[in-house]
Amino acid sequence: MGAYAKAKELGREAVLEKIDSLGICETGVYREKMTDHLKAAEEAAAKEGEELCLVAALNNADTDCVFLELVKKDPEKIIEGCAIAAIAAGTEKAALVLPEKEEELAASLREKAAPYGVEVRNEFINIRRNACNALIHLAACADLADAFNDCYVPGIYVSVNGGELQKLPEEKKISELADLSEAKAVQVGYRYFTAEECEASLGQLYPANGMIRVLTQKDCIVDDTQKKLHQSRTQSCGKCVFCREGLIQLEFMQTEITAGRGKGEFADLTKEIGEAMCYSTPCSMGQQCAGIALSAMGKFPDEYEAHIKKKSCPAGVCKAFIRIYVDPSDCTGCGDCLDVCPKNCIEGKPKYIHMIDEIDCDRCGKCVEACEEECIHITTGKVPKLPDRLTKVGKFKKKRH
Amino acid sequence: MAVITIDGVKLNVPDGANVLECALENGIYIPHLCHHKDLNPLGSCRMCVVEMEGQEGAVPSCTLKAEDGMVIRTKSEELKRLRMLALELLLAGHPEDCSTCPKYGNCELQMLIQYIGPKTGRLKMRVKGFKENSANPLIVHDMNRCVLCGRCVRACNELRGVKVLDYRKKGMETYVGTLHDKLLADADCRFCQACAEVCPTGTIRDKLASSEKKKEDYVLPCKAECPAHTEIPRYLRAVRDGDMDEAIAIIREKLPIPRILGYICTQACAKECKRNCLSDPMSIRLIKRYAADKDIEKKWRAKSKQLPDTGKKVCVVGAGPAGLTAAYYLRKQGHAVTIKEAMPTAGGTTAYGIPAYRLPRDIIAEEVKLIEEQGVQIECGTKVEKPAELLKDYDAVLMAVGGTVGVRLGMPGNDLPGVLLNADFLRNCALGKETGMGKHVIVLGGGNVAFDCARSAVRLGAESVHLACLEARDKMTADDEEIEQAQEEGIVVHPAQTFERITGEDHVTGVDFMKVKAFYFDENRRAVIEKEEGSELHIEGDTVIFATGQKPDLNEDSGFKLFRGAWIVVNDNTNDKQTSIPGIFAAGDCVYGTKSVVMAVQSGREAASQIDRYLGGDGDISEQLASGKTPDPWIGVIEGFAGEKAFQPQIDPAEERKDNFRLFDHGICDADICAEAGRCLQCDLRLQIHRPRTWGDYADTKEA
Structure with a gap:
């Protein structure tokens, strides 16, 4: 039966x-x-x-x-x-x-x-x-x-890092479910937690959406937060002021930060709007979705400080903070990068060292993949001295000396 | 009952009552936006948050239900902060152009800004990028200004049951619209405009709204245009519901001769009916006619007012629409009223101007009988030569003598034998007397009276009838249906013609015309006529009828101060109808010239009120004859409503009607009448919706 x-x-x-x-x-x-x-x-x-x-x-x-x-x-x-x-x-x-x-x-x-x-x-x-x-x-x-x-x-249903959904006992520690050695942060449910906090059990941190996801040093928390907020915005029905307008403001601030236009007061504003959203909305959308931004900004201040004050993205994810350049000593002038650039911002002709126009470049990274010589680099730090006009392959160093 | 305390004030309120409403009703202002008295609470804008004892955090008061012992605070720093945040969030997606917004000064959002304070500028502003949608009749949508309070959605769905508007999402922006952004008409909108009424901002607007008119006038143009301000949507609804007793009672609250008007009213109302913007206007006159024709039992009489006798005597001179109306109401105010009428029967213009094929004589007799039954004495065949002398026998006199003399235009040949005047012609026709008409008739004039003459001429056996007028076809003052029916009957209409001369030596042989190129009034308001060269036209005929206006049969001997030697001068056309002779009033066409029967009725009502006051009464002639029940705000869905065409009356074909004076328009049939009345947009329902309450209504509540 x-x-x-x-x-x-x-x-x-x-x-x-x-x-x-x-x-x-x-x-x-x-x-x-x-x-x-x-x-x-x-x-x-x-x-x-x-x-x-x-x-x-x-x-x-x-x-x-x-x-x-x-x-x-x-x-x-x-x-x-x-x-x-x-x-x-x-x-x-x-x-x-x-x-x-x-x-x-x-x-x-x-x-x-x-x-x-x-x-x-x-x-x-x-x-x-x-x-x-x-x-x-x-x-x-x-x-x-x-x-x-x-x-x-x-038990509690969870999917760890996109794995199969499984039902696990409440007492199980989160740290036992995933390798946290490389973890920068862990998304449990609608919030981020630090690796230390993940010593707590499933029942304590309770992933209400079944999600456990480890963010490593290669992940940017700001970027991740922005994407999550964007997903929420897409899904929100938009009928309630705090959910609709609050999400727009929260996402805007994260986007600004990833774009290098972050401001110190964003932390307070996120807190004010985010907290108000939690109790000013009738459904889980408004109540939960601010948690991502609140926990990210609350628990990972270093990550935000790096973006806002130091103007760098530690994970190298936020494109505003990375630079792409053609290494003048290795470039063979083959033109492969030139062909794939969607912005047409690479200058060069055969046997000449190619140059990327930084202003037009949107750091998509297609050229990096296309370069067989592996001479196009992404850096979060300083760019070496580059030619300022079209220079024949092999001639650049000589000129400099 | 529950006792709740708001800001230290104890209130006795029903259990479960809306706390925000309790506060607002008891003089305590709480800012609010998505809330509206007539709509279900939503709680989305968070402007009305309050603190409640025993509960952490702020709660919206609009969704809070009163329970005994509740203690509520509406003001605190925290609440102020939250309201500010809510307002800032709302404004983040709202354009910053108050001064160019049509709602400027009436916008609830603007008033909230005044109350809560200007935004801090710390939030990201955005433009939603919607285009203003003016493609719909009557209603404009400007979704850029929408703050998504959802009032319109609730009004459309929950209050009206029309279910046209709902929240939609385009990309990342939520907005309010129809399914698949269909035109309102295609989405079965009922155009009740409740959405525009409840919209707090300039998002959904009434296209007809005007700061120069009273709201009731642009919301209900039919009623505003009716000289007597008849409650048209109310009686149309009663007819729709098949309740003819209620309908006639509503009509009779303003019109004492509804059957006459049901047949011949020029219905200015229908010209302004908002349905003109959708399909055909409402057939208001025919609906009135139906309700009046079915008024056999006269149930309204039970509620009809009759004040005790005052001992005052009034004489009304003239038993036309103005005189009959004034007499009727004066009698109801308790005065003894006698009408002196020169003609053999009462009715005035309706009996001796309007031909019988439009208004059967028994209908006039019935209406007059009702007025006599109210106690009015009518003395027919009594021409008053010296009105001032009437004051010897009466406490007050009303001159309502109408315009009974036709105007002869100054032009060559205008007094040749064969030239007739409209008033004489129609009167003789009505009395069955010899009119002096020949076989070939030329009518000069383009109003309804001209058509009455022309069509009467056809019925009297004229072999050819031509009608010419100065106005272009679209400027002719006659009703379109008159013109069309006249043409069906073989009358040849010549618009835009100047009357050059009437030809003939010792009898009319025809009229010379020229085509009008342009006709306008110059800066001195003088008529300017430009003629087309070489456009001479001669029409042969043995009879010319002037239908170019009428004037009262009065001269200086009457003792009155006159305007242009014929019309009686009164102190004020509307508010003081007393003439230059104290105690004598004047109303109707003899004051303001030839207008309409319904205008004369209203003039008569005003005169009755003023004479009553003159005689020591309160001047209040109003009466409630209908049930006065509140109509159902739920109007529901009717497929294809906007495009519904008017139901047509049954009209005899030209061949059957043109040789007799029998009524040929049989009105809208029993089977169609309710459906025709059901086409009404019920614009009046909108006036039931409560107006918003803003901080200005609560004198000393402005937050510091």
């Missing part, structure tokens, strides 16, 4: 009892006892006199969507879990909501979901329109299905 059939046979009270006895929690951002979570939703709906609907989805803030792996791997299980949750919530209306971009996945699930009375939709959860619905996380559906398949094991 399937998990759903079992749950249906047991009836609502017994289902709730079982969920309670196993200690199953709502997962994702709003972690609390599942039975409390559902009860609160039921009360809210009753107060407004609205019919309750169970809605299983990812958190709005989740831009990485690693939990979708659960759906892709065993869709039936998630659907069943969703239907069981509906029984527990005391409603016959259940919906499985996938991110807007996952239309194909949703389409592939509809047929399977129909027998369970579960509707499958694609949308960004409108928290206000769902005020009277029981919202639960997709991963919680997996737990519920496991519970009634009698194979529930407590």
Whole structure:
């Protein structure tokens, strides 16, 4: 007998009892006892006199969507879990909501979901329109299905450095999950942590989006923060002032910093806006996404100081701080770099030392890859003396002496 | 009930009441933007944050529900900081060009800046880069100015149920628009303009909004244009709902002769109807006519006002629309009213000017009967020669003698035998008397009266009828349908012609015309006519009818101070209709010249009010005959609403109508009438929406 059939046979009270006895929690951002979570939703709906609907989805803030792996791997299980949750919530209306971009996945699930009375939709959860619905996380559906398949094991779902999603015990230390010897920072959930902080357990740092990702010396935290904020902005529905406008300001400041235009006051402004966002927005998007910027600027001041004051990117990622030049002593004047430059900013002709126009160069690095002589270099430091006019190969050094 | 404390003030409020509303209703101002009294709370702008005892941090008061014992503070340094931050974030995506914004001075965002303080300039400003969208009728969208408060979305979806507007996202910018950016009409917009009404900024704007007009006038142009300010959208809605008793009650609150008007009103209202911008204007007159025709039970009478007798006597001279109206209301104010009418029956212009094929005589008789039933005495066949003498027997007199004499233009041949005047011709026609008309008729004039003459001539058996006027076709004052129907009946219309001379030795043989090249008024407001060379036109005919204006049958012997020797001078056309003879008032066409029946009705109403006050009354002639129920703000979705065409009345073909004086326009049929009334945009619903409350309404609340 399937998990759903079992749950249906047991009836609502017994289902709730079982969920309670196993200690199953709502997962994702709003972690609390599942039975409390559902009860609160039921009360809210009753107060407004609205019919309750169970809605299983990812958190709005989740831009990485690693939990979708659960759906892709065993869709039936998630659907069943969703239907069981509906029984527990005391409603016959259940919906499985996938991110807007996952239309194909949703389409592939509809047929399977129909027998369970579960509707499958694609949308960004409108928290206000769902005020009277029981919202639960997709991963919680997996737990519920496991519970009634009698194979529930407590634990937290994580994907380490993009690896497979696995369920690990809460007590497991983060430092045991990944090699932190080269770590500059570790993204756990919606925040960055230092390697030292990762001595804490999974349960303590709790990756609500299932993400654990190690940033090494080759990664720039500012650049990473900017990219994460950009992803959030792309996903945000933009209805609330603090989420919409706050994200724009936060991303702008990170972009400015990566571009070498950072200002000292950005730290305070990020803190003021970021903290206000956490409690001035109704859904996880606004509440969580500022965490990336807050933790980056709060925990890695050196990284920011390097960008803002020293005008350098320690990882060599931020293009504003790197320079690309053709080593005049090794260049053979082959023209390979010239052909690939999208900006047409390399000057040269056969048998002449090629030169990069620094003003037009956007540091894309295509020329570096194209150069078979390996004589185009990227540096975060000083550039050696270069020819200031077209010079024949081999003639540059002589001239200088 | 719950007792809550806001800023130390204890308030008794209903359990679960909106805390922001509680504060605003009780004189405590909390800044707010996304909140609107008529819309569901959203809590997105965070401008209305407050502190609540027992809860950490600030909470928006608009989504806070009152519970007994709540203690709330609306002012603190922290709240000030948060509101400032919220405002700065809002302004980061809002253009900095208040002074060129059409909403300048009425913008709620601007008022918030005044209250909270100017931004610090520390945030990154951006231009959203949307183009202003003026492609829609009636409504402009300028999404650059949008602060995404979501009021319009809630108004459209939750208040109106029209569901046209929603949040959309283009690239990284969220904005408000229709699905796939369709035109509003294609998205089944109902053009109720609730969106423009609730928009706090200059983002969604009413194209007709004007600082020179009162809001009610540009929101409800139909009502504004109606001289009597009839509540048109209200009665159209009643007809839509099939409630004809309610409809006629609403109409009768302003018009005592609604059936007459239902047949012949020139409906200035329809010319300004906002539906003109979408498809066809509302058939306002025909809807009124339907409701008035169906008024068998006259339920409105139960609520009709009749004040006790005052013992005062009023004489009204002339039983036309102005006189009948004034008499009716004066009687209701408790005065004894006698109308003295020169003609054998009451009705004035409606009976002796407007031909029977447009207005059947039994309808006039019925309307007059209702007025007599109210207690008005009508003495027909009594011509008043010396009005001043009436004051011996009456406490007040109203002159409402209309314009009963046709104007003969000064031109060669204008007194030849065969030349007739409009007023005489139509009167004789109405009385069934010999008109003196021959076989070939030329009517001079381009107004409705000219067409009445021409079409009556056709019906009297004229073999040819020509109508010529000075105005170009599009400037002719006659209704389009009059002109079209006249042409169907074989009348030849010659617009833009000068009248050179009437030819003939001892009888009319025709008229010489020339084509008008240009016709305008110069800087001294004198008419200038430029003629086209070589455009001479001669039309042969044995009868010429002047339909170029009418004037009152008055001269200096009447004792009144007159304007241009005919029209009665009153102290003020609107507010003081007393003539140069104290105790004698004047109203209608004899004061301001030939206008419309509904204008005369309004003039009569004003006169009644003023005479009542003159006689010691309060001058309040208003009455509530309709239920006065509040209409449902939820109007829902109607597919293809914007493009809905007008339902046409049933009109007899020209061949059937041109040889008799029977009514040929049978109005809109039973099956179509509700649907026709349902086409109304219900612009009046917008006036139900509460106006925003800003800090200026709370005198001493400006934050230091």
